[in-house]
Amino acid sequence: MLVSNVYRPTVFACRADEPLADVARRMIERKVGALAVLDGDRVAGIITERDLAGALASSPDPAAEEAAGYASARVETAALDEDAGDVARRMLEAGIRHLPVDDHGRLVGMVSMRDLLALETWAA
Template sequence: MEIHGTVYDILHNKGGEILTTGLDGSVYDAIRLMGERNIGALVAMDQNEVVGVLSERDYSRKVVLQGRTSRDTKVGEIISRPAITVRSKDGIEKCMQLMTGNRIRHLPVVDDGRLVGLISMGDLVSWVMQSQRHTIEQLQGYISGDYPG
């Protein structure tokens, strides 16, 4: 099945702000922000450049399991880098291939060197489910004769 739509479509439906973290901040502060906002990742920035992603997975594997403390560990020490990014005009299938191929769950969206959004695997799954639901409704309408076509 071909999946239609672009990253822009997801961002347009999703809305919301883009939360970021610097490299020199403590992991504790970043994880606290993620908890407060109920999100699974922050885009790690150096000046105005996207350099990586800090995810809950990074925290659990690179702080907790290594016996570090989140207050004494800097974000830049544990982020996943380099950042694997997409553009607004990229297709949904490309995003899914990048996520599954690189075993990641978040993709920063960068247009002309500027961070414009962040999409998650959950965003992609929701988009695909919505797309499939729409296709099924169209097919049911066509079969029943209710669909003008």
């Protein structure tokens, strides 16, 4: 099965200079565990619940910190035509739970381990 069959085709994102309090609020409102961090139209990183926990543990005022300061700057992506099993293996090897989905250089959504687990569960 291809990523195009399992990913969430909505881009949930925040700006690189956005305060972490706003980032956390957006994750809660959208019921997602990660946001793409945008610097203009470019994906500059990804910020996850784990990154927010790190900010809570290390910053004296985490709500005022900017997303870019805690986001993972090395962003791997999945392609729409990539095999979902291959993507799951890459995510497991890298220890990540969310990957932005790219369509010829354009961010089109996100795939999570939960999405891939659901695929495996329903296919069984």
